[in-house]
Amino acid sequence: MATLKELAAKDELFSGGHRLCSGCGIPPIVRLLLRSAGSPVVATSATGCLEVGTSIYPYTAWRIPWIHSAFENAAATISGIESAYRAFKKKGRIPADKEIKFLALGGDGGTYDIGFQALSGALERGHNFLYVCYDNGAYMNTGIQRSSATPLGSATTTSPAGAKRPGKQEWRKDLTRVVVAHNIPYAAQASPHNWRDLEGKARKAFNVAGPAFMNIISPCPLGWYSKPEDSINAARLAVDTCYWPLYEVENGILRVTYRPKEKKPIADWFKIQGRFKHLFKPENSHLLDETQKRIDAEWQRLLDMDGKAVF
Amino acid sequence: MKKEKEGERDVPPGGVIREAGSAHGYSTGGWRKLRPVVDSEKCTNCLICWVMCPDSAVVVKDGKMIGFDLEHCKGCGICAAECPDKVKAIKMEEEG
Numbered sequence: 001m002a003t004l005k006e007l008a009a010k011d012e013l014f015s016g017g018h019r020l021c022s023g024c025g026i027p028p029i030v031r032l033l034l035r036s037a038g039s040p041v042v043a044t045s046a047t048g049c050l051e052v053g054t055s056i057y058p059y060t061a062w063r064i065p066w067i068h069s070a071f072e073n074a075a076a077t078i079s080g081i082e083s084a085y086r087a088f089k090k091k092g093r094i095p096a097d098k099e100i101k102f103l104a105l106g107g108d109g110g111t112y113d114i115g116f117q118a119l120s121g122a123l124e125r126g127h128n129f130l131y132v133c134y135d136n137g138a139y140m141n142t143g144i145q146r147s148s149a150t151p152l153g154s155a156t157t158t159s160p161a162g163a164k165r166p167g168k169q170e171w172r173k174d175l176t177r178v179v180v181a182h183n184i185p186y187a188a189q190a191s192p193h194n195w196r197d198l199e200g201k202a203r204k205a206f207n208v209a210g211p212a213f214m215n216i217i218s219p220c221p222l223g224w225y226s227k228p229e230d231s232i233n234a235a236r237l238a239v240d241t242c243y244w245p246l247y248e249v250e251n252g253i254l255r256v257t258y259r260p261k262e263k264k265p266i267a268d269w270f271k272i273q274g275r276f277k278h279l280f281k282p283e284n285s286h287l288l289d290e291t292q293k294r295i296d297a298e299w300q301r302l303l304d305m306d307g308k309a310v311f
Numbered sequence: 312m313k314k315e316k317e318g319e320r321d322v323p324p325g326g327v328i329r330e331a332g333s334a335h336g337y338s339t340g341g342w343r344k345l346r347p348v349v350d351s352e353k354c355t356n357c358l359i360c361w362v363m364c365p366d367s368a369v370v371v372k373d374g375k376m377i378g379f380d381l382e383h384c385k386g387c388g389i390c391a392a393e394c395p396d397k398v399k400a401i402k403m404e405e406e407g
Binding site for chain 1 (some may be wrong): 368380394
């Protein structure tokens with residue numbers, strides 16, 4: 001396990017001066033990812049906060065080769081780059097012993113929704129790459145529209161909380177599970193507050209032969225209506241309430257990598273975010289109860305599967 | 312070569328940005344309302360602030376936290392919030 005001192009001694013490949021919001025959860029994730037690769041990295045980002053915020057012409061925050069993808073095709077772009085690398089190696093244009101890692105990054109909109117078919121295809125074709133979804137639970141870059149990652153009851157600009165409907169009416173898609181169903185060698189959920197867990201998983205993910213996927217919760221002060229300084233704590237609470245369990249599936253075996261000492265009620269996570277404010281009104285308490293029940297069941301399901309084969 | 316139209320900027324094909332990390336030359340320090348200040352007597356150099364900083368603005372040299380890059384710090388306050396409870400070496404102060 002790397003220590004923070006060791007990680008800090010490595011080059012900073014993601015510069016300051018990007019235009020992501022104050023208190024954004026994405027950069028700490030990216031900074032750790034780039035340090036855990038152990039080899040040079042080539043990356044692409046789907047359209048989204050990360051892509052827009054880091055590449056406003058003529059500025060780039062990236063100190064690695066990085067290419068902008070459209071919303072739907074980050075996984076296809078990285079497939080092409082990885083294929084070119086293999087072809088160049090075969091032809092001797094890249095030395096046979098030169099190792100390069102490939103990273104695709106997308107938000108939940110670019111991954112759960114718009115980029116899903118490209119991701120599914122790339123996973124099935126078995127390209128050697130890591131796809132990371134930074135899940136902030138809505139289309140934050142375009143103005144907080146609901147996505148299939150948005151939690152039940154969350155207020156967004158397209159699922160506003162009003163008298164008729166108290167926020168989003170549907171449960172979120174469990175994308176990590178969907179990805180696991182592709183039978184890839186490595187898939188995991190992580191959170192930026194637990195840097196050790198995230199870094200270890202990223203190292204594994206970069207080093208497996210074949211596709212790897214990480215779904216990482218990324219607090220968003222803008223869309224969660226939370227305080228910028230609370231971002232990391234918001235990620236911590238998402239994990240301690242078991243809304244966002246930390247686990248991995250390595251070669252088909254599921255492992256829960258973190259069990260909260262004391263599992264907190266989901267209300268603890270909800271109450272620091274304005275997007276759930278309306279759920280604390282008496283008439284909406286059923287949504288809070290429903291969420292709690294479903295989270296408890298999901299957590300129990302994971303605990304039951306801990307150490308076992310997923311299929 | 313296509314003749315450049317009047318007013319067309321000299322943009323490389325594909326909109327390539329040739330200087331890696333050029334955003335470092337862009338100042339986001341003006342976004343800040345609160346400024347982080349570290350008490351180096353209290354700081355234990357655990358580097359939690361460094362790893363959690365969204366703006367790569369905590370400066371570490373030889374394993375020691377030596378201060379902040381105020382050209383890029385947006386004043387989010389994550390460093391002060393995440394500084395361990397027993398240490399609390401970082402305070403956010405009003406920008407003057």
